Each structure stands twice: as structure tokens, then as C-alpha cells.
Amino acid sequence: xxxxxxxxxxxxxxxxxxxxxxxxxxxxxxxxxxxxxxxxxxxxxxxxxxxxxxxxxxxxxxxxxxxxxxxxxxxxxxxxxxxxxxxxxxxxxxxxxxxxxxxxxxxxxxxxxxxxxxxxxxxxxxxxxxxxxxxxxxxxxxxxxxxxxxxxxxxxxxxxxxxxxxxxxxxxxxxxxxxxxxxxxxxxxxxxxxxxxxxxxxxxxxxxxxxxxxxxxxxxxxxxxxxxxxxxxxxxxxxxxxxxxxxxxxxxxxxxxxxxxxxxxxxxxxxxxxxxxxxxxxxxxxxxxxxxxxxxxxxxxxxxxxxxxxxxxxxxxxxxxxxxxxxxxxxxxxxxxxxxxxxxxxxxxxxxxxxxxxxxxxxxxxxxxxxxxxxxxxxxxxxxxxx
Amino acid sequence: xxxxxxxxxxxxxxxxxxxxxxxxxxxxxxxxxxxxxxxxxxxxxxxxxxxxxxxxxxxxxxxxxxxxxxxxxxxxxxxxxxxxxxxxxxxxxxxxxxxxxxxxxxxxxxxxxxxxxxxxxxxxxxxxxxxxxxxxxxxxxxxxxxxxxxxxxxxxxxxxxxxxxxxxxxxxxxxxxxxxxxxxxxxxxxxxxxxxxxxxxxxxxxxxxxxxxxxxxxxxxxxxxxxxxxxxxxxxxxxxxxxxxxxxxxxxxxxxxxxxxxxxxxxxxxxxxxxxxxxxxxxxxxxxxxxxxxxxxxxxxxxxxxxxxxxxxxxxxxxxxxxxxxxxxxxxxxxxxxxxxxxxxxxxxxxxxxxxxxxxxxxxxxxxxxxxxxxxxxxxxxxxxxxxxxxxxxxxxxxxxxxxxxxxxxxxxxxxxxxxxxxxxxxxxxxxxxxxxxxxxxxxxxxxxxxxxxxxxxxxxxxxxxxxxxxxxxxxxxxxxxxxxxxxxxxxxxxxxxxxxxxxxxxxxxxxxxxxxxxxxxxxxxxxx
Numbered sequence: 001x002x003x004x005x006x007x008x009x010x011x012x013x014x015x016x017x018x019x020x021x022x023x024x025x026x027x028x029x030x031x032x033x034x035x036x037x038x039x040x041x042x043x044x045x046x047x048x049x050x051x052x053x054x055x056x057x058x059x060x061x062x063x064x065x066x067x068x069x070x071x072x073x074x075x076x077x078x079x080x081x082x083x084x085x086x087x088x089x090x091x092x093x094x095x096x097x098x099x100x101x102x103x104x105x106x107x108x109x110x111x112x113x114x115x116x117x118x119x120x121x122x123x124x125x126x127x128x129x130x131x132x133x134x135x136x137x138x139x140x141x142x143x144x145x146x147x148x149x150x151x152x153x154x155x156x157x158x159x160x161x162x163x164x165x166x167x168x169x170x171x172x173x174x175x176x177x178x179x180x181x182x183x184x185x186x187x188x189x190x191x192x193x194x195x196x197x198x199x200x201x202x203x204x205x206x207x208x209x210x211x212x213x214x215x216x217x218x219x220x221x222x223x224x225x226x227x228x229x230x231x232x233x234x235x236x237x238x239x240x241x242x243x244x245x246x247x248x249x250x251x252x253x254x255x256x257x258x259x260x261x262x263x264x265x266x267x268x269x270x271x272x273x274x275x276x277x278x279x280x281x282x283x284x285x286x287x288x289x290x291x292x293x294x295x296x297x298x299x300x301x302x303x304x305x306x307x308x309x310x311x312x313x314x315x316x317x318x319x320x321x322x323x324x325x326x327x328x329x330x331x332x333x334x335x336x337x338x339x340x341x342x343x344x345x346x347x348x349x350x351x352x353x354x355x356x357x358x359x360x361x362x363x364x365x366x367x368x369x370x371x372x373x374x375x376x377x378x379x380x381x382x383x384x385x386x387x
Numbered sequence: 388x389x390x391x392x393x394x395x396x397x398x399x400x401x402x403x404x405x406x407x408x409x410x411x412x413x414x415x416x417x418x419x420x421x422x423x424x425x426x427x428x429x430x431x432x433x434x435x436x437x438x439x440x441x442x443x444x445x446x447x448x449x450x451x452x453x454x455x456x457x458x459x460x461x462x463x464x465x466x467x468x469x470x471x472x473x474x475x476x477x478x479x480x481x482x483x484x485x486x487x488x489x490x491x492x493x494x495x496x497x498x499x500x501x502x503x504x505x506x507x508x509x510x511x512x513x514x515x516x517x518x519x520x521x522x523x524x525x526x527x528x529x530x531x532x533x534x535x536x537x538x539x540x541x542x543x544x545x546x547x548x549x550x551x552x553x554x555x556x557x558x559x560x561x562x563x564x565x566x567x568x569x570x571x572x573x574x575x576x577x578x579x580x581x582x583x584x585x586x587x588x589x590x591x592x593x594x595x596x597x598x599x600x601x602x603x604x605x606x607x608x609x610x611x612x613x614x615x616x617x618x619x620x621x622x623x624x625x626x627x628x629x630x631x632x633x634x635x636x637x638x639x640x641x642x643x644x645x646x647x648x649x650x651x652x653x654x655x656x657x658x659x660x661x662x663x664x665x666x667x668x669x670x671x672x673x674x675x676x677x678x679x680x681x682x683x684x685x686x687x688x689x690x691x692x693x694x695x696x697x698x699x700x701x702x703x704x705x706x707x708x709x710x711x712x713x714x715x716x717x718x719x720x721x722x723x724x725x726x727x728x729x730x731x732x733x734x735x736x737x738x739x740x741x742x743x744x745x746x747x748x749x750x751x752x753x754x755x756x757x758x759x760x761x762x763x764x765x766x767x768x769x770x771x772x773x774x775x776x777x778x779x780x781x782x783x784x785x786x787x788x789x790x791x792x793x794x795x796x797x798x799x800x801x802x803x804x805x806x807x808x809x810x811x812x813x814x815x816x817x818x819x820x821x822x823x824x825x826x827x828x829x830x831x832x833x834x835x836x837x838x839x840x841x842x843x844x845x846x847x848x849x850x851x852x853x854x855x856x857x858x859x860x861x862x863x864x865x866x867x868x869x870x871x872x873x874x875x876x877x878x879x880x881x882x883x884x885x886x887x888x889x890x891x892x893x894x895x896x897x898x899x900x901x902x903x904x905x906x907x908x909x910x911x912x913x914x915x916x
Binding site: 234235237243246247249250253254255256257 | 744
């Protein structure tokens with residue numbers, strides 16, 4: 001029936017072509033439907049607590065994108081999510097489930113805070129200092145991503161377990177380095193609430209629009225998306241990464257070194273997340289690191305990478321959605337008298353519907369691909385968990 | 388082919404059942420089983436008598452396991468009928484077969500290694516006392532069965548810690564525990580050492596003494612003569628003959644097993660062998676479990692000849708190929724290609740010497756299903772200057788390469804951008820052949836090049852392989868199809884238990900001789916026969 005045949009009568013040919021297109025667009029449409037379904041279920045929750053969904057979503061929308069300032073706020077909020085989700089997606093492409101973006105962000109932020117507030121480097125001009133801070137962040141993340149990479153490649157230790165453990169270590173390590181009063185490592189001893197030494201002015205990422213909170217890190221994030229896309233889709237290294245992600249057997253047969261790819265991808269993913277962490281410390285409003293600064297960004301990024309189906313460019317709208325929900329929530333709370341947590345419920349519902357896409361495919365009549373081969377990269381998600 | 392409806396007509400069954408001789412406990416009549424593209428069983432008749440061993444003999448893919456899976460209720464036959472103790476039966480699942488007193492021991496054991504013997508045995512058929520497992524009764528029963536059939540199994544041992552032979556006896560216990568008196572043993576000796584095989588035959592005889600009847604599936608001639616009361620030979624899904632083991636010889640059985648007719652004639656000129664290209668010396672390779680499946684193997688392949696490796700699968704073919712191509716490390720010995728010792732080299736360096744490799748599992752190793760044809764056609768060559776510049780893939784070059792190869796090798800596709808996984812099996816294989824044979828080669832290794840393909844694709848691929856030989860490439864051909872080896876090879880090595888039982892010139896390599904060597908028969912037995 002779906003054979004786009006020349007023998008079909010013209011009318012039916014057009015109809016069946018449209019239907020084909022509808023199904024072929026599934027990788028794009030299913031996540032969008034998932035968001036819509038989540039919003040619909042969310043409105044039931046809003047009704048249940050006695051509010052008006054139209055008001056609530058209206059407030060959410062205007063809080064996220066109702067004014068230039070709101071838009072800038074959303075973009076600023078989304079920046080770390082873009083970079084961290086990129087780190088997760090990069091792993092997915094190689095068949096690896098990098099659950100450690102949280103720790104990699106923290107280690108990147110810690111390294112950046114250290115370098116950016118180092119008395120020895122004070123007075124360095126921004127042209128030299130900013131790249132140095134971002135490179136320090138990349139190095140911190142690279143270390144934290146490289147460890148699970150080496151352990152998996154050399155011993156077979158599963159990256160999910162190792163990265164979870166490294167997240168815990170990073171959390172503890174950052175809290176200690178930043179807040180320890182004795183010995184003083186990075187603590188700002190003059191502060192009433194413990195945080196790290198403030199970064200030098202020339203180590204701070206400049207704002208794109210003064211007073212908006214939107215900093216140069218957003219541009220860096222967009223650039224990194226393009227870089228990651230280019231590496232994956234256009235280079236020999238990307239070919240190796242994608243091959244070993246889909247079929248490690250074929251990669252081995254074709255003479256690729258799968259262990260080398262594992263180490264490289266997890267280290268590079270860590271470096272990406274590290275840059276994201278550095279950007280938040282250096283570009284954020286405070287200019288110092290607190291243990292809770294990046295809380296849950298790494299974990300939410302897993303959800304964003306899934307929503308974007310690991311496509312480096314699709315990560316941008318997915319992260320903007322995430323940032324928008326978060327930055328619009330306070331206005332919704334104010335106007336519709338709803339808890340901020342409603343946004344978290346909607347976020348969770350989105351992930352639920354993306355993960356359980358059978359529900360969405362049923363609701364919107366999107367046929368499941370007949371062969372695994374047509375699933376393409378989608379199959380990778382499943383692989384990252386097991387084996 | 389019309390479906391026989393006999394199984395649906397009880398009247399017809401009864402009249403036929405009367406004809407059956409009284410001591411036949413299991414009978415299959417006209418069993419036909421089709422899989423997409425394959426006629427696995429073609430009107431097969433088969434009868435097992437009480438207290439006897441009936442051997443099902445045949446090559447890989449002859450239909451032995453299919454027939455027994457039908458008998459055990461795992462497959463539904465497309466036509467034909469089954470009778471157990473003269474009564475027509477229809478099994479909807481293996482549970483029905485078990486209830487009828489049939490037990491099956493699969494080639495690959497179905498055991499939970501971390502559980503104790505008694506737990507494995509009762510699994511799915513637990514003795515209970517109220518809501519609780521009746522542990523004591525189960526263990527007592529198992530100990531009693533073990534004693535009666537001299538199985539020497541401790542009910543409390545952990546299965547994972549038992550030897551392979553003992554695990555097999557646990558499988559037997561599972562069937563006996565469910566009161567099976569018809570046992571189907573699928574290649575039971577494949578996993579056993581020669582000493583264990585002797586012990587296993589003792590057990591089989593003790594089963595027979597107690598009235599149990601056994602179907603014994605094998606491709607090993609020696610075992611047939613040692614244990615069988617009756618033999619049915621399957622070839623290409625058909626029961627091609629019956630033999631009396633008291634009068635049969637390994638030679639006569641081999642002839643029946645592999646047949647006489649050569650099905651694929653390939654036009655080729657006599658080989659003009661040149662210098663030795665591949666030299667394998669005293670090679671030992673272990674499989675994934677660490678068991679050496681290639682041991683002390685010697686092999687030389689010359690330029691301009693096709694060396695065919697014949698043998699029943701699992702005699703070290705896969706490990707041999709993977710060791711030569713660098714995918715699997717060898718335990719000891721050496722591999723030299725074109726005079727260069729490549730032992731321990733990685734696959735990339737070996738391929739760059741001009742070695743093409745068509746892997747036996749095209750969909751798992753040879754192709755990446757979701758990738759386009761174009762990407763698959765450079766899967767192991769994307770790094771060469773032809774296809775990339777400074778780490779950036781030259782997409783135009785990749786595309787041109789694909790368009791040329793798809794045309795040259797007649798890959799039927801709507802374009803070079805479609806995922807390789809959407810092609811038919813034959814076209815997928817042509818894709819792999821196109822990639823590997825289009826390289827600048829000195830050595831070509833092809834494993835199971837035509838498995839599962841249609842006749843047209845087979846002919847095409849055979850011609851391509853011969854063409855490379857004629858250009859002076861050394862070809863190592865590994866195939867489970869004896870026909871294929873005999874029609875292509877200039878010399879034939881019969882692989883048996885990890886080494887060549889014999890290397891024969893094509894003229895000496897008769898089907899019967901190869902068949903006997905494949906089954907482990909020694910050559911002296913053949914000369915007598």
C-alpha cells in the first residue's frame with residue numbers, strides 16, 4: 001500500500017505520499033507531540049488544583065518569551081543545558097550512556113573558578129584570560145569524562161555505574177574545595193554564605209545585552225553544536241564514532257579501534273560539559289562557585305538529549321524549551337497561583353512521553369518503523385543502557 | 388505444493404494408525420515445514436521404535452533440528468501428521484509434547500547456572516506442599532532418578548560449577564523428571580570430549596534398557612555406527628535414505644549424507660598458482676569462551692588459487708578467519724601475508740596490505756544497517772586519501788565510489804543513500820562483495836559467501852571470486868556448503884576439530900571423501916569401504 005508507485009492513480013499517489021511523509025517525519029514530530037501531550041496532561045493537573053490552564057500557560061509563555069528581557073532570560077537559562085546535553089548526545093552517538101554530565105560540569109566549573117580567581121593570574125587581559133578559563137573548564141571535564149572512558153575501554157566497567165559514582169565524588173569534592181574553612185582552598189573567607197573566591201573581572205564572560213544575564217557562553221554553546229555536528233557528520237572520526245555506536249562488531253571488522261573511540265568520546269563529552277560548567281561560573285551573575293550552582297543541570301541534560309534524539313542542532317530548541325519552562329515558571333506562580341513544581345511535573349511528563357513513545361505514536365497515529373534499520377540512531381538509546 | 392489435510396481428519400488418522408507396527412512409539416508422516424525462502428522439511432517420514440536409538444543424520448541445514456522441533460511442538464508443521472504410540476497428536480507448544488512423554492535436550496543447554504541441580508530440574512514443574520516448594524521430595528526424586536540411570540549427579544550441586552558433561556546429564560534429568568519415555572537428543576556429543584562421549588553412550592544404553600526410546604541427531608558417522616539401531620539420513624530437507632547400522636559403513640553413510648549430484652558448476656580455467664601469499668604456521672586460536680578451537684593449524688595459499696576450507700561449522704572456521712584478519716588474537720603460531728609476519732597486527736594494518744575479507748555474518752560484521760550504501764561501501768576505507776582529506780570525509784568521492792560499485796556489482800537499489808539494512812539479503816551480500824573485491828588485493832578471504840542467497844546471486848558472486856583468482860589474487864574460501872567448496876576450490880582442506888584432517892587436490896577431493904573427513908572418519912576406514 002505504501003509503495004510510492006507510479007502505477008497508483010494520481011490522486012491516491014499524492015495521498016499516500018503525504019502519509020509517507022507524515023510517517024517519515026516521525027523523528028521530528030514525535031517529540032513535538034510528546035511536548036503537546038505533556039502540556040495537555042499538565043492542564044488536567046492544573047484543573048485538578050483549581051486553576052485555569054489557559055491563564056497558567058499564558059503566564060508561563062509570557063514569563064518565558066513575553067518580552068525581550070524574558071527571552072534573554074530564557075536564552076541565558078538554556079545555555080548550560082545546551083552544552084551539557086551536547087555532552088550526553090555525543091556519548092549516545094558512540095553507543096555510550098554518559099550519565100556523568102553533572103559531575104563533568106562541576107569539575108569544569110571548579111577548574112574554571114580556580115583558574116579565574118587565581119592571584120597569580122590577576123591582571124591578565126580578557127583576550128587571554130577568557131580562553132584560559134574555558135580551557136581550564138574543558139580540562140576539568142575531560143578528566144572526569146576520561147576516567148570512565150579509560151575504565152570502560154580497559155576493564156569493561158560500565159560507564160553508567162562509573163559516571164554515577166564520579167558524580168557523587170564531584171559533588172563532594174566541589175563542596176569541600178569551595179566551602180572548607182580549614183584548610184582554605186577556594187573559600188572566600190569574607191563571605192557570609194560560603195562560596196568560592198570571586199573571579200577576576202577579566203575572567204568573566206561578558207554579557208551580550210547589558211543587564212540581561214545573557215552572556216557570551218550562549219554563543220559558545222551554539223558554536224559547539226555546529227562543531228559537534230561537523231565532527232560527527234563530516235569527519236573520519238565521526239564516521240568511526242557513529243559506526244561503533246551502531247555496530248561495534250562492524251567497527252572492529254572495519255579496523256576501527258573501539259576502545260580508543262570509547263576513551264575519546266567520553267573524554268570529549270566531559271570536556272564539553274566542563275566548558276558548560278566554566279561558562280556558568282564565569283558568565284553567571286555572581287562570578288563565583290557555590291556547591292549548588294549547577295544542581296541537576298547535568299541530569300536534565302540527559303532528558304534534553306533524548307528529546308533531541310541526540311541531534312546536535314535539535315538540542316538547541318529542546319534546551320530552549322527547558323530553559324523557557326524554568327524561566328517562565330515564576331510568573332506562572334505569581335499570576336496563576338501555582339507551585340513552581342508544576343513546571344517540573346510538565347518536564348517529567350515530556351520525558352515520560354518521549355521515552356514511552358508508543359503512547360504518543362498511538363495517540364497521533366504515527367506508525368512505528370517496520371525494520372530496526374529504519375530506526376537508525378534511535379536504536380542507540382536502547383544500547384547505551386545495556387550490554 | 389498442496390497442503391495435506393490428513394492431520395485435520397481424525398478418521399483418516401485412525402485407519403493409518405492401525406497400519407503402524409505396534410512397537411513404534413513415535414512416528415512422523417509427510418512432515419513439511421516451510422520458512423520464508425526455505426523448505427526446511429519436505430514430506431519427511433520417520434519412525435522411532437520402543438527401546439531403540441534412531442539416528443537422524445545429515446549436514447548443517449539438512450533439516451534435522453527442524454524436524455525434531457516439530458516433533459517437540461516448538462514449530463507447527465505446514466503439512467503432515469505426528470503419531471505418539473499410534474495416536475495422532477497435534478502439539479501446540481512444547482508443553483503438549485512434554486505431557487505426551489517427549490523430552491528434548493537441546494544442543495545449547497537451557498539451564499540457570501547459578502541455581503542448584505534440583506532447582507533447575509524442577510523449574511516450571513515444581514513439587515509443592517501448600518504454597519511452599521517441597522524441597523525434600525524433589526531432591527529425593529532426583530537422587531533416585533540419578534541412581535537408577537547411573538547419572539551420578541548431586542542434586543545440591545550448583546549447575547554453573549559442573550562440567551559440560553554433567554550439565555548435559557542435568558538436562559537428561561529434567562526430561563526424566565517429567566516422565567519422558569521418548570528422548571530427543573540434538574547433537575548431544577558436540578560439546579563433549581571423546582572420553583565423555585563414551586560415558587554418554589553408556590548412559591544412553593542404560594536408558595534403552597529401561598524402555599526409553601531415543602532420537603539421536605548428529606552429523607558424526609562414527610557415532611551413528613556406535614549407537615544407532617536405525618538411521619534416517621536427511622539431505623536438503625528430505626529423508627533421502629535409511630540405513631541399517633549393522634551393515635552400513637562410514638563410506639556408505641557419507642555418500643547418503645552429502646549426495647552425489649553437484650549442484651553448482653562454475654566455469655573456470657585450471658589454476659595457475661604463483662608464490663605463497665598466505666602462510667599460517669602452527670596456529671592456535673581460542674573461541675570466546677577461551678577454548679582452543681583452532682589448534683596447531685598449518686595452511687598455505689598461493690597467488691592465483693582458491694583454497695577451499697570444507698568442514699562442519701564450529702570446527703574452528705570462524706576463529707581461523709578472524710585470526711588471519713587480525714580481529715581475534717591468536718594463542719600461538721604465526722600468520723604471514725606476502726612474506727610479512729602479521730601476527731598480532733590490528734585489522735586495519737592487515738587490510739592495508741591488500742587483504743579483502745567477506746565476513747560470514749554480513750549483517751552483524753560486514754554492514755552497518757542504518758548507514759547508507761555509500762557509507763557502507765567505504766566502511767573500512769574511509770581513512771584512505773581517496774576518501775578523506777585532513778580528517779574530513781570527501782563526500783563526493785564516497786558517492787561516486789558508491790555509484791560505480793553499485794553499477795559494477797549489480798546491486799539492486801533505488802539509490803546509494805538508502806540504508807543498507809533495507810536491501811534484500813542477496814543485495815546486502817553483493818554490497819559487501821563489491822567493497823571487498825574492488826580493493827587492490829593480494830589476498831581475499833571469503834566466509835560463507837552465498838549463505839541464504841538465491842541462485843542468481845550465488846552464480847554472480849562465484850564468478851566474481853573466480854575472476855579475482857584469475858587476476859592472481861590468493862583466495863581463501865570458507866564454506867559450510869560442500870558443494871560450494873568443491874565447485875570453486877582448486878585445493879580443499881577439510882577442517883576437523885581445529886586443524887586440517889587432510890588437504891586434497893581438487894581431483895582427489897570427492898564428495899564422499901570430504902564427507903567422511905568432515906565427519907571425523909579416518910582415511911583408512913574409507914579405503915576399506
